[in-house]
Amino acid sequence: MSDIVVSGYYGFANAGDEAMLAAMIEALTDIEPNINITVISGNPEDTRRRHGVSAVYRLNYPEIARVITKSQLLISGGGSLLQDVTSDRSLYYYLSIMMLAKKLGRPVMLYAQGIGPVQGALAQGAMRYIGNMVDLITVRDDGSYEELKRLKVTIPPIHITSDPVLAMHPVDKQIGRAILKQHGQEGVAPLIGISVREWKDWGHYKQVLAHAADLMIEELGARVVFLPMQSPDDLSVSEKIASRMKNPAGVLPGEYTTSELLSLVGNLDLLIGIRLHALIFAAVMHVPMAGISYDPKIDRFLETIGERHVGTLKTVTAESLMARIRQLWTERKQAGREREERINVLRNKAFQNAELALSLIKERQ
Incomplete structure (x- = not known):
């Protein structure tokens, strides 16, 4: 052992x-x-x-x-x-x-x-x-x-190699469906998730996301739900953005396990993410994503799957974000074969981390 x-x-x-x-x-x-x-x-x-x-x-x-x-x-x-x-x-x-x-x-x-x-x-x-x-x-x-x-x-x-989370197996969507129902977020309209974080008390990106979320509801007929990744910080900033919206949006209040978060993301039609691992969860569950960058790690991850961010927290606009959302919206029913092939390559590289770790032990025995 x-x-x-x-x-x-x-x-x-x-x-x-x-x-x-x-x-x-x-x-x-x-x-x-x-x-x-x-x-x-x-x-x-x-x-x-x-x-x-x-x-x-x-x-x-x-x-x-x-x-x-x-x-x-x-x-x-x-x-x-x-x-x-x-x-x-x-x-x-x-x-x-x-x-x-x-x-x-x-x-x-x-x-x-x-x-x-x-x-x-x-x-x-x-x-x-x-x-x-x-x-x-x-x-x-x-x-x-x-x-x-x-x-x-x-x-x-x-x-x-690649981020360890990419080696995870996709999970059953039923768990996430039950959580959404518990918080009154079930429905037949398409569901867009937003994962945000607080950054230096900046207000620009919060206003942009609030305006874009209203446009998604009005133009695309979507439901919007905020998905906090770190409690309680992400919950607070999610509520701030939701309060600036003209239309109602859901904010999930709980602290969830990795499996629950993966399942929740799997129920989305599209994810907008500032948090890196929200974007990675979308990749694992094969959900289209749009990333907003606050750190080089976001840019690096998106590049590995052939994507680019839609702007940084300083430069993102509702127009640039919505342009990408509209593009993803028309493509979301397609297979996205090239992206899935890239993700499968990254999944194998992520698993290689564990193989190399155990090989290092065997070499020393």
Whole structure:
């Protein structure tokens, strides 16, 4: 039996990060069903309940050292852990866990990471020093690979794969249908979902989305529902946008599991997303999407599936968004074979992350 410790942004009710953890567990156990996984978490009790794995508190370094010592591999990932744009403290925290594992003589793998931007001189030096100590790196896009090259992280083997969530199996839509019914969102009219996040208290994109959502209802005869991915932050901004609309729109109030969110997205006719993993859920469930960018990771993901964002949070307009929505609306009944082929390639690459992780353990045995 293999023992693996997983470090990442888990236990904070962020649907995208919880989805990445669920996807890692699913892929690893698909290959090796008896694997023993311990997660370093901000809320160990929630992580144990939600994912059925062992968990330790992220600031309990003695306990973290104990479980790493018993393990055969530390996985750091996935997500955008190694960047200093939102916070440099988190960058140094994740690097410290990697350094601890190396000091304890354990191999370290960066698992489908979205690297950067890393801007500070000290942060770049730390990334270069510790990044070159790890044993294996997989990154989820070409941009992350280029960032590693810029940082001169060149010693470990580096593989370009894709986001772990893309390896997940599509789920039954019935669960999402029941949630929509529970909140009065059932109906025969087509359903458009919107996944948003707060960003620096900016108001422009909120007004744009409110105006565009009204146009979707009036012009396309659609129903609109807001789908929060991180509670309570996304719920608050969703309600702000809905309150600016002339027409009624639904806002789902709950905190949902990865399977429930995938099922909810599967019930949509189209998704508009600011959150990266809302867009990835749409890809997994083969739902057409329009992305609005606030971070290079959005651009990078959309490029991998042959798409482009409709604007950034600063530049998006109701006109540009509606132009893309109208285009997707006329195409949504078509097979979208080229996009599905791209997604299937990415699904195989996402599964490769788990294969490489377990191969690294076997090489060391």
